[in-house]
Amino acid sequence: MKNKGLNKVDLIFEKVDPKEVLLKAFSMSPEEIIQEVLESGLKGRGGAGFPTGLKWKFTAAEKDPDKYVVCNADEGEPGTFKDREILDRVSYKVYGGMAIAGRAIGAKKGIIYLRGEYLFILPQLQKELDEFHKILNEIGYDFQISYCMGSGAYICGEESALFESIQGYRGEPRNKPPYPTTSGVFYKPTSINNVETIVTVMMIIKHGAEAYTQLGTKDSRGSKVFSVSGDTPTPGIFELELGMTVQEFVNEFGDGDTKAVQVGGASGFCVPRKKFNDTIIGFEGVPTGGSMKLFNSSRSMYNVLHNYLDFFAEESCGQCTPCRVGCQQLLKGVEKVKKGEVKSNYLNELIKLADTMKIASKCGLGQSVGNAFRTIVENFREEIIY
Amino acid sequence: MINLTINDQSVSVPAGTTILAAAQKLNIKIPTLCNHPDLCVAGNCRVCVVEQKGAKALVAACAAPVSEGMVINTNTLKVRNARKHIVELLLSEHRSDCTKCYKNTKCELQALANEYAFGDTVFLDLVEDHPYAIDRSSPSFMKDDSKCIRCQRCVRTCSELQYVSAITVANKGAHQKISSFHDRPMSQVVCTACGQCVNRCPTGALTEKTAIDFVWDAIYNPDKHVVVQTAPAVRVALGEELGYDPGERVTGKMVTALRQLGFNSVLDTDFTPDLTIMEEGTELLTRLKKILVDGDKNTKIPMFTSCSPGWIKFIEHKYPEFLPNLSTCKSPQQMFGALAKTYYAKKRQLDPSKMVSVSIMPCTAKKFEADRPEMRSSGFKDVDYVLTTRELAIMIKQAGIDFRLLEPSSYDSIMGDSTGAAVIFGATGGVMEAALRTAYEIVTGRDVPFNNLNITPVRGLEGVKEATVKIEGCTDDWKFLEGAELKVAIANGLTNANKIMKLVRQGKAPYHFIEIMACPGGCIGGGGQPIPTSTDIRKNRSNAIYAEDEHMKLRKSHENPDVITIYKDFLGEPNSHKAHELLHTHYTEREHY
Numbered sequence: 001m002k003n004k005g006l007n008k009v010d011l012i013f014e015k016v017d018p019k020e021v022l023l024k025a026f027s028m029s030p031e032e033i034i035q036e037v038l039e040s041g042l043k044g045r046g047g048a049g050f051p052t053g054l055k056w057k058f059t060a061a062e063k064d065p066d067k068y069v070v071c072n073a074d075e076g077e078p079g080t081f082k083d084r085e086i087l088d089r090v091s092y093k094v095y096g097g098m099a100i101a102g103r104a105i106g107a108k109k110g111i112i113y114l115r116g117e118y119l120f121i122l123p124q125l126q127k128e129l130d131e132f133h134k135i136l137n138e139i140g141y142d143f144q145i146s147y148c149m150g151s152g153a154y155i156c157g158e159e160s161a162l163f164e165s166i167q168g169y170r171g172e173p174r175n176k177p178p179y180p181t182t183s184g185v186f187y188k189p190t191s192i193n194n195v196e197t198i199v200t201v202m203m204i205i206k207h208g209a210e211a212y213t214q215l216g217t218k219d220s221r222g223s224k225v226f227s228v229s230g231d232t233p234t235p236g237i238f239e240l241e242l243g244m245t246v247q248e249f250v251n252e253f254g255d256g257d258t259k260a261v262q263v264g265g266a267s268g269f270c271v272p273r274k275k276f277n278d279t280i281i282g283f284e285g286v287p288t289g290g291s292m293k294l295f296n297s298s299r300s301m302y303n304v305l306h307n308y309l310d311f312f313a314e315e316s317c318g319q320c321t322p323c324r325v326g327c328q329q330l331l332k333g334v335e336k337v338k339k340g341e342v343k344s345n346y347l348n349e350l351i352k353l354a355d356t357m358k359i360a361s362k363c364g365l366g367q368s369v370g371n372a373f374r375t376i377v378e379n380f381r382e383e384i385i386y
Numbered sequence: 387m388i389n390l391t392i393n394d395q396s397v398s399v400p401a402g403t404t405i406l407a408a409a410q411k412l413n414i415k416i417p418t419l420c421n422h423p424d425l426c427v428a429g430n431c432r433v434c435v436v437e438q439k440g441a442k443a444l445v446a447a448c449a450a451p452v453s454e455g456m457v458i459n460t461n462t463l464k465v466r467n468a469r470k471h472i473v474e475l476l477l478s479e480h481r482s483d484c485t486k487c488y489k490n491t492k493c494e495l496q497a498l499a500n501e502y503a504f505g506d507t508v509f510l511d512l513v514e515d516h517p518y519a520i521d522r523s524s525p526s527f528m529k530d531d532s533k534c535i536r537c538q539r540c541v542r543t544c545s546e547l548q549y550v551s552a553i554t555v556a557n558k559g560a561h562q563k564i565s566s567f568h569d570r571p572m573s574q575v576v577c578t579a580c581g582q583c584v585n586r587c588p589t590g591a592l593t594e595k596t597a598i599d600f601v602w603d604a605i606y607n608p609d610k611h612v613v614v615q616t617a618p619a620v621r622v623a624l625g626e627e628l629g630y631d632p633g634e635r636v637t638g639k640m641v642t643a644l645r646q647l648g649f650n651s652v653l654d655t656d657f658t659p660d661l662t663i664m665e666e667g668t669e670l671l672t673r674l675k676k677i678l679v680d681g682d683k684n685t686k687i688p689m690f691t692s693c694s695p696g697w698i699k700f701i702e703h704k705y706p707e708f709l710p711n712l713s714t715c716k717s718p719q720q721m722f723g724a725l726a727k728t729y730y731a732k733k734r735q736l737d738p739s740k741m742v743s744v745s746i747m748p749c750t751a752k753k754f755e756a757d758r759p760e761m762r763s764s765g766f767k768d769v770d771y772v773l774t775t776r777e778l779a780i781m782i783k784q785a786g787i788d789f790r791l792l793e794p795s796s797y798d799s800i801m802g803d804s805t806g807a808a809v810i811f812g813a814t815g816g817v818m819e820a821a822l823r824t825a826y827e828i829v830t831g832r833d834v835p836f837n838n839l840n841i842t843p844v845r846g847l848e849g850v851k852e853a854t855v856k857i858e859g860c861t862d863d864w865k866f867l868e869g870a871e872l873k874v875a876i877a878n879g880l881t882n883a884n885k886i887m888k889l890v891r892q893g894k895a896p897y898h899f900i901e902i903m904a905c906p907g908g909c910i911g912g913g914g915q916p917i918p919t920s921t922d923i924r925k926n927r928s929n930a931i932y933a934e935d936e937h938m939k940l941r942k943s944h945e946n947p948d949v950i951t952i953y954k955d956f957l958g959e960p961n962s963h964k965a966h967e968l969l970h971t972h973y974t975e976r977e978h979y
Contacts, residue, residue, distance in 0.1 A: 170555060312559075314561075316558065317558050318562025320429075321476055322432055324559065326475060327559065328515070356472070358443070359468060361432070361443075
């Protein structure tokens with residue numbers, strides 16, 4: 001593992017002339033755009049990390065002429081607030097990236113699924129969208145973007161539940177396959193990308209894939225916007241080059257007493273102090289959609305875990321057994337362990353359950369509950385029991 | 387064709403086949419729970435997870451399509467452990483009062499627990515965390531959320547098969563449950579009481595509201611004369627509950643069993659379908675005459691059949707503007723009930739106040755129908771208790787009757803005779819066929835122009851069927867129909883009914899007469915029929931119905947001697963004043979929640 005150190009970057013929020021970038025993109029063939037994105041090594045910024053170029057390639061290969069670009073702006077992961085900032089400051093880059101995606105995959109329609117709680121920025125976003133549509137008009141490029149509001153369910157950040165929600169149904173994940181690239185929103189081939197991913201594409205087109213690959217590591221190309229919160233003197237949004245260790249991150253943002261960092265939100269991993277030095281933030285270590293929560297020694301990791309489990313027991317869609325019932329069992333289980341109503345080795349049974357949830361749940365929500373559970377219980381066992 | 391390997395055995399299946407179906411081809415059993423052959427794939431219980439070589443997560447066999455070169459293992463340690471966990475998780479949220487449960491020994495969760503979760507569970511009891519109240523508001527069924535495992539079969543049944551969506555998924559996570567509009571009781575929503583959800587519920591969460599104990603009380607009451615009627619579809623399905631294969635006819639044995647149970651009069655509902663045909667056929671011809679000859683603007687066609695109480699409730703909720711199109715004929719059950727306590731009582735010199743009228747039905751909506759306030763034309767409750775096919779089987783078992791050893795016997799007389807036309811009421815298209823056999827003969831004096839009276843275009847389990855009958859050679863009274871083409875349509879399952887109703891609402895339905903049955907396949911697929919159900923099972927029951935028809939000496943309703951007698955001795959003519967009093971009814975517009 002090569003350590004790149006902590007470097008601040010200004011790519012996502014860099015001001016650009018959207019028309020200029022779009023003209024450059026539209027001068028390229030769809031294949032060339034996809035090739036550029038593939039070469040950049042960009043992986044999805046929502047957390048799952050699927051290669052963006054590959055997603056576009058699959059969607060482009062679909063025969064159905066009716067395709068969609070969907071921008072996932074549901075941003076529900078506890079501890080992330082970067083997409084709101086991106087939309088607030090550079091929404092035109094989101095629109096531009098979507099238009100480029102549309103060109104690449106052959107879609108004429110884009111939908112932005114906006115987190116319900118962000119309703120207050122919608123008027124401004126809509127105004128900026130109107131401006132953007134004018135630019136497209138000037139260029140003579142046919143691509144229409146519209147907004148669809150979420151209603152506050154965490155599960156609707158899961159791509160197929162998001163499609164269901166857009167279609168007016170209950171937000172429940174679908175069976176996969178078929179994947180969105182074949183059957184997405186309105187059962188049409190769909191490329192669904194996170195806000196940050198889409199903006200990054202805009203910058204890859206502007207600067208070129210080669211320049212972009214200078215940033216980051218082999219497995220984690222480029223830079224990433226981090227939402228920093230918890231016990232830190234400097235909470236906020238920071239764009240950093242990928243490849244730093246957690247220690248380097250803590251050196252910059254910690255309060256001198258950091259005992260753990262939760263990387264990737266409630267569905268992410270807890271890194272304890274003893275592992276700060278040899279854990280890289282990125283796909284070779286701990287992947288993250290951007291949520292970085294720091295905990296100092298005043299925090300009870302039992303409370304942290306309890307909070308996450310409470311969240312999951314509430315936010316599971318309830319459709320599949322491992323997730324619906326498993327979350328409740330984990331929550332009730334740690335409560336009983338804490339109260340001494342069951343023996344402490346009951347935690348081992350719960351870890352086995354978390355493992356079952358990881359392999360048997362229908363969607364990413366249930367599959368990732370075990371991440372935080374396992375890493376907190378394994379590293380802070382005594383705090384859970386006593 | 388796609389080639390794959392399951393448990394080291396190779397198999398070739400068409401693209402799009404699920405792993406589950408491919409495994410079935412190899413006779414490899416993969417347990418399922420949320421899966422049902424009549425419904426779309428859900429993939430939510432996860433009981434069917436299997437291991438795919440090269441994949442990190444397990445895959446749901448019911449939902450995952452096969453792919454070329456796929457290597458599947460259904461029985462690894464990883465799979466077994468996950469499956470055991472899943473079954474135990476389901477049990478932890480399920481109120482397991484199995485020995486007292488109505489579905490004891492018939493519960494699919496219980497069967498899975500037998501295989502995967504015997505002994506101590508590691509999981510905590512979650513039932514106490516979820517307050518529940520059993521919804522007993524519907525006269526037809528009960529809903530007990532504490533036994534619900536959220537497989538959503540009921541939800542899919544209600545929306546896909548029935549287009550009703552009275553029940554749906556509410557809330558999320560730990561609070562997710564199957565509920566109704568604003569959590570209203572089931573008696574106050576659009577529920578048609580068809581019981582299709584009850585038929586597909588794997589546990590005791592949805593069960594019919596049983597009347598068994600009331601019926602035993604009546605039977606053992608020396609002051610009461612208990613009359614029982616059996617619907618046509620019961621005789622071709624009861625056997626399934628008693629160890630016979632689907633499609634086995636057990637009519638004679640059933641009659642013997644009913645006598646042994648202690649019913650005083652064992653009569654056949656089939657008597658009243660014949661009567662229904664006389665009344666409904668006459669009503670249709672009268673409507674046509676009013677429109678074509680008298681130019682009456684208030685008479686409505688197409689006329690809809692009214693035998694299926696689930697359909698009646700559906701149209702009352704969803705298309706109330708078409709209630710005038712509904713035949714005013716009561717269903718055969720209710721005609722029978724009204725006559726049992728009047729005509730039959732008179733003939734047998736029985737005091738109607740001391741009679742108890744019981745019906746054995748393939749249906750849960752019949753329980754609702756019997757409770758309708760207008761169903762008291764005899765001066766008493768016309769039908770006191772309705773038992774489903776399943777409940778009758780329970781009573782036979784309770785009485786210790788060895789059904790296989792019974793000698794067949796015949797129904798009692800007066801209201802026990804029937805024809806093939808009445809028997810086929812049990813299958814979709816049957817009412818139409820029976821009506822055409824009689825109406826055509828009334829109008830022309832000749833048999834319907836179909837080989838051996840078998841009007842095959844109206845038969846079969848397709849959702850919507852259409853047929854046209856050209857009327858030729860009319861008698862003098864019906865000359866105005868000479869050369870006319872009678873257009874009919876038939877739908878089974880309320881989703882199909884809705885397709886027709888949409889056309890009717892748009893004015894695009896060219897039909898004169900429409901038969902609608904609420905349940906898939908008609909009464910043979912009723913909500914009160916044996917569990918499980920599938921297209922194949924319904925096909926077998928349907929074949930048995932038509933075989934019974936072929937075996938009948940009389941196959942036209944108007945030839946039923948008991949029917950001829952009742953008109954002569956009691957009712958006068960079809961649609962007479964007396965007939966209207968006892969055999970016809972009216973309908974009520976209902977809320978659309």
